[in-house]
Amino acid sequence: MAESQSNARLRAAAGTPTSGVIHVRTRLTADFTVISNALAQRRGSAVTVGVAAYILSLPDGTPVSITALCEHFTEGEILISRALRDLEAAGYLERRRERTPTGKIRTRTYFYDLPGGDPDPDPDGSPEPPRPPRPRKQPAAVVTPAPTEEPVATPVQAEAETETEAPVPFAEADPRAISVLAALRRVDPRLVLSEQEAARLAPAVTRWLAAGLLPTHVTDHLTARLPDQLLTRPARILAYRLKETPLGLPAPAGGVGLSVRPTVVPMWNCDGCDRGFRSAEPGRCRDCHSRDQLRAAG
Numbered sequence: 001m002a003e004s005q006s007n008a009r010l011r012a013a014a015g016t017p018t019s020g021v022i023h024v025r026t027r028l029t030a031d032f033t034v035i036s037n038a039l040a041q042r043r044g045s046a047v048t049v050g051v052a053a054y055i056l057s058l059p060d061g062t063p064v065s066i067t068a069l070c071e072h073f074t075e076g077e078i079l080i081s082r083a084l085r086d087l088e089a090a091g092y093l094e095r096r097r098e099r100t101p102t103g104k105i106r107t108r109t110y111f112y113d114l115p116g117g118d119p120d121p122d123p124d125g126s127p128e129p130p131r132p133p134r135p136r137k138q139p140a141a142v143v144t145p146a147p148t149e150e151p152v153a154t155p156v157q158a159e160a161e162t163e164t165e166a167p168v169p170f171a172e173a174d175p176r177a178i179s180v181l182a183a184l185r186r187v188d189p190r191l192v193l194s195e196q197e198a199a200r201l202a203p204a205v206t207r208w209l210a211a212g213l214l215p216t217h218v219t220d221h222l223t224a225r226l227p228d229q230l231l232t233r234p235a236r237i238l239a240y241r242l243k244e245t246p247l248g249l250p251a252p253a254g255g256v257g258l259s260v261r262p263t264v265v266p267m268w269n270c271d272g273c274d275r276g277f278r279s280a281e282p283g284r285c286r287d288c289h290s291r292d293q294l295r296a297a298g
Contacts, residue, residue: 033057036114039092047075048083052092055111064109066229077190077230085232091115170199177205180215181238187223190230197235204242212249 016022033056042049054072055064062068069080087093094110170178181198184191193201208218222238230237265278272288284292 034113038114042090045079045083045086047073047079048086051080051083052087052111055093056113064111078233081230081232087111170195173199173202174206176209176215177202180205180209180218183215184219184222184238187219188226190226191223191234191238193235193238197233201235201238201242204239204245207245208242210248211246213246 033053035053035056039052040049042052051069051073054069058064066077066080066084069084070077073080084093088095092112092115094112096108096110097105098108099105178198181193181201184193205218208221209215222241226237265280267276267278268282269276270285270288271282272284272292275285275287277285283289
């Protein structure tokens with residue numbers, strides 16, 4: 001009589017999943033990092049989780065600036081800075097400006113295994129110990145910086161701004177304003193805008209143009225004195241700079257039209273001495289013309 005066969009799974013393989021990931025565990029005794037599941041399984045950008053895991057694996061004192069992170073990762077400055085902002089908003093990362101015993105201001109970066117932790121005391125004996133972290137909330141109003149400081153010099157100021165422009169379809173935006181915004185990358189390659197961002201900024205640019213400013217004036221205002229490292233989206237910086245509409249040109253007194261600038265006379269090279277001179281037509285300069293007259297008279 002033939003021996004009966006059973007279709008039941010073996011007891012050793014009863015707990016093996018039929019789909020999904022199967023972990024092959026190895027006990028690590030060195031060169032490993034402990035990371036919470038809340039952070040490792042955080043929904044959203046994979047760049048944010050990757051940057052967090054990388055920072056957790058670094059020893060204390062390692063630079064974690066945007067420049068240092070861009071040298072390690074293949075992602076660009078925009079994605080790295082966005083990941084740092086996400087971690088800062090979630091409470092994992094905190095940047096603090098602290099005063100050293102010599103009176104200098106420095107920015108220190110704290111990274112928490114869990115949001116709401118308390119850092120260790122300052123190892124170098126700084127007179128101002130770190131304060132407990134506070135929950136970060138999006139401010140309801142725009143923070144106005146001091147007149148002597150660049151509005152985009154710190155990430156706190158950049159994050160504090162709010163966009164008040166109503167959404168405008170890209171197809172209905174002012175073509176002149178879109179042209180000015182699209183040309184900004186020619187001056188600074190970092191000022192790359194999406195269609196949605198350009199449509200949101202277009203009404204403010206239109207108001208600047210309606211106030212009598214030339215497109216070159218608007219471009220100079222938006223690209224002047226930008227920080228070396230942009231810690232926020234370029235659209236937020238541009239929205240901050242376009243927030244206040246400039247004054248329009250005053251009406252001419254007595255109904256007299258505005259003075260028209262005289263036409264610039266073109267520059268020519270003299271046919272006799274090759275010296276540059278201004279004249280409506282090419283020919284000889286005044287000195288060569290006088291010498292020609294003297295020769296003719298003699």
